[in-house]
Amino acid sequence: MASTYWERAQAVIPGGVNSPVRSFANVGIDPVFIGKAEGAYLYDVEGKRYIDYITSWGALLFGHGYRPVAEAVTAQLQSGVSYGLATPQEVDFAERLTAAVPSLEMVRLVNSGTEATMSALRLARGYTGRPKILKFSGCYHGHSNELLVAAGSGALTFGVPQSAGVTEATAQDTLVCPYNDVQAVAEAFAKYGRDIAAVIVEPVAANMGLVLPKEGFLEGLRRLTREYGALLIFDEVITGFRLAYGGAQEYYGMIPDLTCLGKIIGGGFPVAAYGGRREIMQYVSPSGPVYQAGTLSGNPVAVAAGTAVLKQLQDSEVYRRLAALGEAFRDGLRRIFSKAGIPVQVTGVGSLTGLFFADDAVDCFERIPPANQHLYRRLFGLLYEEGILFPPSSFETIFISAAHSMADIGRTLDAMEKIFKRW
Ligand SMILES: *Cc1c(COP(=O)(O)O)cnc(C)c1O
Numbered sequence: 177m178a179s180t181y182w183e184r185a186q187a188v189i190p191g192g193v194n195s196p197v198r199s200f201a202n203v204g205i206d207p208v209f210i211g212k213a214e215g216a217y218l219y220d221v222e223g224k225r226y227i228d229y230i231t232s233w234g235a236l237l238f239g240h241g242y243r244p245v246a247e248a249v250t251a252q253l254q255s256g257v258s259y260g261l262a263t264p265q266e267v268d269f270a271e272r273l274t275a276a277v278p279s280l281e282m283v284r285l286v287n288s289g290t291e292a293t294m295s296a297l298r299l300a301r302g303y304t305g306r307p308k309i310l311k312f313s314g315c316y317h318g319h320s321n322e323l324l325v326a327a328g329s330g331a332l333t334f335g336v337p338q339s340a341g342v343t344e345a346t347a348q349d350t351l352v353c354p355y356n357d358v359q360a361v362a363e364a365f366a367k368y369g370r371d372i373a374a375v376i377v378e379p380v381a382a383n384m385g386l387v388l389p390k391e392g393f394l395e396g397l398r399r400l401t402r403e404y405g406a407l408l409i410f411d412e413v414i415t416g417f418r419l420a421y422g423g424a425q426e427y428y429g430m431i432p433d434l435t436c437l438g439k440i441i442g443g444g445f446p447v448a449a450y451g452g453r454r455e456i457m458q459y460v461s462p463s464g465p466v467y468q469a470g471t472l473s474g475n476p477v478a479v480a481a482g483t484a485v486l487k488q489l490q491d492s493e494v495y496r497r498l499a500a501l502g503e504a505f506r507d508g509l510r511r512i513f514s515k516a517g518i519p520v521q522v523t524g525v526g527s528l529t530g531l532f533f534a535d536d537a538v539d540c541f542e543r544i545p546p547a548n549q550h551l552y553r554r555l556f557g558l559l560y561e562e563g564i565l566f567p568p569s570s571f572e573t574i575f576i577s578a579a580h581s582m583a584d585i586g587r588t589l590d591a592m593e594k595i596f597k598r599w
Contacts, residue, residue: 177221178209202569203556213240215579226565227584231575234414235439239579245443248484252477266474272486278422279431283451284460285474289413289438290318292448295468296434300374300407302466303459310375312355314384314541317411327352355381355540358396369404376409379424382573384541386523386530394430413438419526421489443481494578498527501576508589516596527576562591
């Protein structure tokens, strides 16, 4: 059955999927077609069950079929699905976001993380009147042209297009530095400082596997951006409402100028947001000169889902629970790898976990050994046979949701132990 869907899909959808990583091309397996999902589990169209560590790429903090979301959405459906006009619900939602996230005084709702980062960068350029931005290799901020840029050869060159269709001219306005390298950022500012509108960073890098910020890295970015009058943008599309209710900025005690949110805040629906200091946000149209709009922005059904999630997160023990699950998972993994004598670096914070087949600690994209990819691919396939679904790429993060139980973690560790006994 799945193989027929796969054949049909490839005939009518490029690569058979609506987002590349779903094709499982990185792990050399035909993609799974999902029939339904509940809690921590996915079921494919043939009814096989998987423990899900993708959780819609981190969007589902409470797992699949979360009742408060389903109820809120069902209730909103009775009153209409979209008005294209202002609603009380979006005001309430914006108040919740600004109350939760330390740097947010004002916020604008959009439909995807890509839109949030793209709009935040336009705003940073409009506000500062400067053309260039600085990003880090291995950080993903969505698929807008200026962010699909890789490091050029050699230190301190301009970026090069990472995708066909991105022009050299666009790439030249994006500077790329290695993650965790404050010195490289200082050199970039020394050379181009007055042209740099913003530094955009994932405060925990969760799109090259999982790489934590070293002590002093985020602080260094804060100091340099202030010194040169550039804006600091935290892309918290993954970390927002995940590391803490106030995101990575609460967790690390940092105040960026602008923040991008997505994934969790939509409860599985397309909601994202960007926001920050009032004085900057007032540059956004219609109050200011930076244009940005959206037919479905603040869609009432999607906002109902997001609001249901934020309500549940506000006074809950969920962060303690997620951290306990994450710690147990990582402790178990480290024990298994050390017993098997296999050099694997296990990284993580709270519900985010990464593993690198590497002898030494990985603190930036450049330090990921090339062999990591095929070793991860082999692990993915063996886990998949056991009904455990890790992300189908070594550059993604393993997500635990509040629907996972210690028993799910235990089953996963048992499967890993079995796999690494015969590795
Ligand atoms: C997923 C992601 C995005 C892009 O969000 P989309 O909703 O997929 O456009 C941006 N930044 C980060 C850090 C992400 O993980």
